[in-house]
Amino acid sequence: xxxxxxxxxxxxxxxxxxxxxxxxxxxxxxxxxGFEFIADFPKSVTIFGSTRSTEHDPWYQKARELGAMLAKDxxxxxxxxxxxxxxxxxxxxxxxxxxxxxxNINLPDIQLHNPYVNSSTGFHYFFVRKVMFSFVSPVxxxxxxxxxxxxxxxxxxxxxxxKKLSKPVTIIVVGxxxxxxxxxxxxxxxxxxxxxxxxxxxxxxxxxDTPEEARDLVRSHAVKNGKEKK
Numbered sequence: 001x002x003x004x005x006x007x008x009x010x011x012x013x014x015x016x017x018x019x020x021x022x023x024x025x026x027x028x029x030x031x032x033x034g035f036e037f038i039a040d041f042p043k044s045v046t047i048f049g050s051t052r053s054t055e056h057d058p059w060y061q062k063a064r065e066l067g068a069m070l071a072k073d074x075x076x077x078x079x080x081x082x083x084x085x086x087x088x089x090x091x092x093x094x095x096x097x098x099x100x101x102x103x104n105i106n107l108p109d110i111q112l113h114n115p116y117v118n119s120s121t122g123f124h125y126f127f128v129r130k131v132m133f134s135f136v137s138p139v140x141x142x143x144x145x146x147x148x149x150x151x152x153x154x155x156x157x158x159x160x161x162x163k164k165l166s167k168p169v170t171i172i173v174v175g176x177x178x179x180x181x182x183x184x185x186x187x188x189x190x191x192x193x194x195x196x197x198x199x200x201x202x203x204x205x206x207x208x209d210t211p212e213e214a215r216d217l218v219r220s221h222a223v224k225n226g227k228e229k230k
Contacts, residue, residue, distance in 0.1 A: 030128045034103075037121040038136040041101060044076035045218055046136060048152050049085025049143030059143050059175065063088035064095075066141070066174075066211035070218065071098025076119075078103065078136055080112075080129075085143045087114035094118055103129055103136070134159055138225065139170045139218050144178035160204050161197075170221040176209045183207060 016022050047067070053060040067077045067089035077093035079086035081102020093100040094116040102117035106124050113120065123129040133140075133152065142153050153173070159165050173179040183205065190196050208214050 027125060027128060030123055030125060031131070034121065034123065034128060034132045035135070038103075038132055040119075041076040041078065041099060041136065043074060044078050044099075044101070044137045045070050045139045045141060046078040046133060047085065047089040047141045047143070048080070048145060048149050049089075050145035050149060051082050051084040051086065052146070053084040053088065053143075055088070059085060060088040062174065062211050063143055064092040066214055067092025067098075067100075068096040069211060069215045071096035071100075073215070073219070074098075075218070076101050079117075080104065081114060081117050081120055082112045083114055085145065087116060090114055090116040103132055105129055130155060135166060137169075138167055139172065139221050141172045141174060141214055141218075142179075144175045157201075157204055161201050168221075168225055170206065170217060171204055172206045172208060172214050172217050174208055174211075174214055176207060179207050 047063060049059065049063060053063075055061075063085045069092075070077050071093040076099035077089050078101040079089050081090070081104040086102075090100040090102065091114075100116055100118045102113060102120035104112055104120055104122040105126060106122045123132070130152075134156065140152075140156050142149060153171075156169070156171055160169055160171060173183075183202070186197065187202060191198065191202060206217055208217065
C-alpha cells in the first residue's frame with residue numbers, strides 16, 4: 001500500500017508594504033523629509049492655479065510676471081511643481097535666478113514636474129503634501145483654477161480662520177472676474193443669509209487683479225509682521 005504524503009497548506013507571505021505598520025513609517029518618513037526640505041526656504045510665497053492654463057493664457061502670463069517679481073524681492077516661489085499656472089510662476093522665478101520650488105505628488109506613470117523647478121521634493125500621500133503647503137509660506141496666492149485650486153484655497157482659509165497655522169498668513173486671490181462671484185456668494189448667502197461665517201472670516205481673503213497688486217500685498221505682509229522695514 002502506497003504511503004500517503006502529509007498535506008501542507010500553502011502559505012502566502014503578506015507583502016509587508018501593504019501592512020499598516022509599514023504605511024505608518026512611510027508617512028512618518030515623508031513628514032520628516034518634507035519638513036527638512038521646506039526648512040531651506042524660510043522666505044517664500046506659495047502660488048496655486050489651474051494646471052490647464054497654457055502660455056497663451058493671460059493668467060499664465062500674469063503668474064509668470066508675479067513669479068519674477070517675487071524672486072527679485074528675494075522670495076522662493078513655491079508651487080505644486082506641475083503645469084499651467086504652477087509652471088508659469090516657477091518659470092518667472094527661474095528666469096529671475098530665484099529659487100523655483102516644487103512640492104510634487106508622485107503618481108503612477110504620470111510625470112507632473114515642470115522644467116522650471118530648480119528645487120523639488122516628491123510625496124506619495126496627498127495629505128502629507130497638504131501639511132507641507134500649510135507650513136511652508138506666510139503668503140498664499142491663488143490664481144483662477146479648478147477643484148484642486150479651490151480645495152487648497154478653502155483648506156488654507158479654514159486653517160487661518162481656526163488659527164491652526166503656526167504663523168500669521170496673508171491669502172490673496174488674483175483675478176476679480178473669476179473670484180468675485182464666489183466672494184459675493186460667501187458674503188450674501190453664507191454670511192448674511194445662513195450666518196455660517198462672519199465679516200472677520202471674509203477679511204482673511206484679499207482680492208486683486210494684477211501681479212503688481214499681489215506683490216505689494218506680499219511686501220505689506222512682510223512689513224506688518226516685522227520681516228522687513230518700510
